[in-house]
Amino acid sequence: MTVTTTPAGKERGIQEGPMGAVRRLLRMRETGLILIILALFIAMSFASPYFLTWNNLRAMAMAFAVEGIVVVGMTILLISGGIDLSVGSVTALAMVIAGLLFLNGVDPWIASGIAIAACTAIGAGMGFFVTRVGLHHFIVSLAVMVIARGLCLLGTGGRPLGLYTLPPEFKFIGQGSIGVIPVVIIIFVVVVVVFDFLLRRTTVFRKVFYTGSNEKAAAYSGIRTKKVVFLTTTLCSALCGFAGIIYMARFGSAQPTFGIGMELNVIAAAVIGGASLSGGSGTIFGAILGTVLLSVVSSSLALLDVSVYWQDIIRGSILLTAVTIDHYLSKRRG
Amino acid sequence: MPAPYEAARAPISIECKADGMSGDAGNDPILKITDLTKSFGPVKALRGVDFELRRGEIHAIAGENGAGKSTLMNIIDGIHRPDAGTILLDGKPVNITSPAMAQQLGIGFVHQEIALCPDVSVAENIFMSGTNTTRSMLMDYTTLERKAGEILGQLGDIDPSVLVRTLSISQQQLVEIAKALTLDCRVLILDEPTAALTEREAQILFGIMRNLAARGISIIYISHRMVEIFDNCDRVTVLRDGQYITTRNVAETTPGEVVSAMVGRVIDNLYPPKQGEAERSGEIILDIRNLSERSRFRDISFQLRRGEILGLAGLIGAGRSEIVRGICKLEGEVTGEVSLRGRKLELAHYGDSIGEGIVYLSEDRKGDGLFLDMSIAANVSALSVEQVASGAGIIDERREKQQAESLGAQLNLKCAHVGQPVSALSGGNQQKVAIAKMLSVNPKVIFLDEPTRGVDVGAKAEIHRSLRNLARDGVGIVVISSELPELIGVCDRVLVVREGSISGEVAGDEMTEDRIMYLASIGEERAGVMRAEQA
Structure with missing residues (x-):
């Protein structure tokens, strides 16, 4: 069948017949993840009467919402072919910078702005080392992960900063609700919807896919690939800064040791959601489903009184299983 | 020194006896394949293919992409297992289960894609399978390089001690061929070996092929280039759509006949008319x-x-x-x-x-021309996504799809739909996508x-x-x-x-x-x- 026979203007997938569209939907990673999450929900609602209560659902959502913002940045960076190990410490650094400024009399909103700007600058610095000096993302962000953590500890002497005098309107972004819905979740949903749209539909973010899929072909298509990688690296750190501020508002404190090991969770979520470590593929929606899955599993294990030590083992196994299944599916497709 | 190096020495002493190609090629077959069938899922790659390779002949296999040439070769090399059919090697039925086994049986395969280790020396690459089987734990680099030098000497001017990374593509191709020559093979498969070679290097290769054939080694030669087939081969077998079409003596057929057999219709004019006065x-x-x-x-x-x-x-x-x-x-x-x-x-x-x-279509469509895992539509619009987007930079998926469809139709692109990933297409259709990408910017x-x-x-x-x-x-x-x-x-x-x-x-x-x-x-x-x- 040649393209000439395709009726113009019809919806995507129609030319394979209506069954084809359904089959394509079923083949999509997101569908599989949703089914798994639903199965977990059903199983857990039998296993624990507490699971399906409003409080538990709200707590689970709160737990993944802020991390979800970091997942968005990481997914975009992974698509462009990069990776960032420093997300946890940069998030903590945002808290520490904003907290210290606030304790020294700076208005909390201005302090937050400065902290986010600082994180953005860190991202730009990493982007510089990757695109201009030519180092690998892995190494650069590993170094920054350690440096940022060091800065956190240096700034606070290793102890959490209690920010008891934060004005209530600032705490509102982390602790308040509009109606029954926590503000944190509203922010999260807005970030996800906006970036999902941008990534799927805008020319700027399309270039992220081109660059990650085949950097040389992208350069041979007139795309300034270094600029693209610089921007995705910077964006990821900026979103970490933003997440750090929300955490600060939520906890009412700045914790220098916050986010240790966060990078693993975030990368795992993105990869379970379909992002490829070699770049070129991934969706925000899928990555968020990955985050939800990991979070539901953690919460379920906690409710079932499974030891914390087991939780890590199970999370790791889920990652391995997801990636293995995907590997086989993509081999069958290819 | 252990056996593999001895085998390596063999092809060197045959420099003088050029052009022994046709002479005594007409005896019993070394390889006889009957009624070979192979499917990949619903796709029938081979449907009852027969093939016969005589001792010391250079036998071309011709066919369009997707005709089944690669599948047939991969079965002979043990990469794929056939669904049905028999393979007789030296008159005895064999069941080749892996490339390693094919090597033991004396079947050497030079793949079209270069598969060398770039950060290892030429000599080590040439003897890679040899180094695996030596009994000594230590590498004898001096001997290795000397032996490699002897083999390379007849192929071209390549220093065996340099890293493969520093060689040009055509030199790397010659190293691949040298690698196959070190194996004591009776059947040598060459899959489009001249695609990356210059005319002169290709001529050297043809000389070597004739020498090998004169020594009784049978060569299966895959190429799209009719000139090469008609200048250098004894017989040609044509496959089309996974089916055996014909086997002819090269001396008794014409390029036109072979091409017609390949495409299943008469192509009266291979090239379009030139510019007018x-x-x-x-x-x-x-x-x-x-x-x-x-x-x-x-x-x-x-x-x-x-x-x-x-x-x-x-x-x-x-x-x-x-x-x-x-x-x-x-x-x-x-x-x-x-x-x-x-x-x-x-x-x-x-x-x-x-x-x-002013646009440039790259010579390496997989390496730097296309985004293989992305859709046809996304590939076509890569030079200027802005063109199918609104002023605010929002991509209009319908316009993007229509652009790919109309350019695809102009180039007679064959695909199920433009949402398909480019990797699912054949080489020719991939190239059409690459050209459509150029045309998208007028x-x-x-x-x-x-x-x-x-x-x-x-x-x-x-x-x-x-x-x-x-x-x-x-x-x-x-x-x-x-x-x-x-x-x-x-x-x-x-x-x-x-x-x-x-x-x-x-x-x-x-x-x-x-x-x-x-x-x-x-x-x-x-x-x-x-x-x-x-x-």
Whole structure:
């Protein structure tokens, strides 16, 4: 069948017949993840009467919402072919910078702005080392992960900063609700919807896919690939800064040791959601489903009184299983 | 020294006995394949294929992409297992389960894609399978390099101690062939070995093939190039759509017959007609003056007229690709003037060049031409996504899809739908996507670097026809090709590049392979001197 026979203007997938569209939907990673999450929900609602209560659902959502913002940045960076190990410490650094400024009399909103700007600058610095000096993302962000953590500890002497005098309107972004819905979740949903749209539909973010899929072909298509990688690296750190501020508002404190090991969770979520470590593929929606899955599993294990030590083992196994299944599916497709 | 190195020595002593190809090739078969069937899921790759390879013959396998050549070879090499059918090696049925087993049985396979370790020396690459089986735990590098040097000596000038990374693609191809020669093989499979070789290297390879055949080694030779098949092979077997079509003695058939058997219809004219008389004095579209780059080329000047297809010939490494990439600002520090329709251009990077409508089709479509895991539509719009987007930068998926569909139709692209990933397409259709990508920006000048490499005969003719149509519509076309019959068949005029400068220009009746090769390897100045001396 040649393209000439395709009726113009019809919806995507129609030319394979209506069954084809359904089959394509079923083949999509997101569908599989949703089914798994639903199965977990059903199983857990039998296993624990507490699971399906409003409080538990709200707590689970709160737990993944802020991390979800970091997942968005990481997914975009992974698509462009990069990776960032420093997300946890940069998030903590945002808290520490904003907290210290606030304790020294700076208005909390201005302090937050400065902290986010600082994180953005860190991202730009990493982007510089990757695109201009030519180092690998892995190494650069590993170094920054350690440096940022060091800065956190240096700034606070290793102890959490209690920010008891934060004005209530600032705490509102982390602790308040509009109606029954926590503000944190509203922010999260807005970030996800906006970036999902941008990534799927805008020319700027399309270039992220081109660059990650085949950097040389992208350069041979007139795309300034270094600029693209610089921007995705910077964006990821900026979103970490933003997440750090929300955490600060939520906890009412700045914790220098916050986010240790966060990078693993975030990368795992993105990869379970379909992002490829070699770049070129991934969706925000899928990555968020990955985050939800990991979070539901953690919460379920906690409710079932499974030891914390087991939780890590199970999370790791889920990652391995997801990636293995995907590997086989993509081999069958290819 | 253990056995593998001894085997390596064998092919070296056969330098003198050239051209023993046809003589005593007519005896019992070393390999006989009957009724071979293989399916991949719903796709029937082979449907009852027969094949017979005689001792000491060079046997070509011809067929379009997807005809089943690779599947057949992969079964002989043990990569795939057949669903049904028998393979007799030396009259005995064999069940080849792995490439390692194929090697033990004396079957060597030089793949089209280079599979060498780039950060390891040439010598170590050549003896990779040998080093696996030696009993000693230590590497004897001196012996290794000496042995490698002996084998390479007959192939070309390659230092066995350098890293493979530093070699050109054609040199790497020769290393692959050297690697196969070290195995004591009775059957040697060569899958398009000349795709990356220069004419001269190819001739050396053909000499080696004939020597091997004279020593009783049977060679299966896969190529798209009819000239090579008819100059060097004894018999040719044609496959089409997974079916066996025919086996003929090369001496008793013609290239036209073989091509017809491959495509299943008569292709009366492989190349489209050339430009008309009126087009010969069309306006100058592109004017290049004194273009130089520090080390790669110097003082390049030429003009491209409306309606003509200009060819760039030359040996690999002469600087053809570098010149056109320099014009497009893809690489190099280039000085000189580029004018488009009489207007001098100031280009800073390739993006500017695309903006002016000057685009470049890369020679390596998988490496740097296409985004294999992305959809056809996304590939086609890659040069300018802005074109299918609103002013605010929001992509209009319908417009993107329509763009891919209409350009695909123009090039006769065969696909299920434009949402398919490019990796699902055949080589010829992938190349059409790469060309559609160029056309998406309504280019004024297109540079095509090896536009039909690895493309089957049918798609090749379609691409050539599309190029001629574009030239008619006023698009300036410059074609780089290592395949001289293609340049001669398609181009109205050919510039020959030698060692970074233009050594001559041929057009009309002057366009012959001899003349172009002469300019490419010796050059006009030397040629003039030689003529003067003769006089």
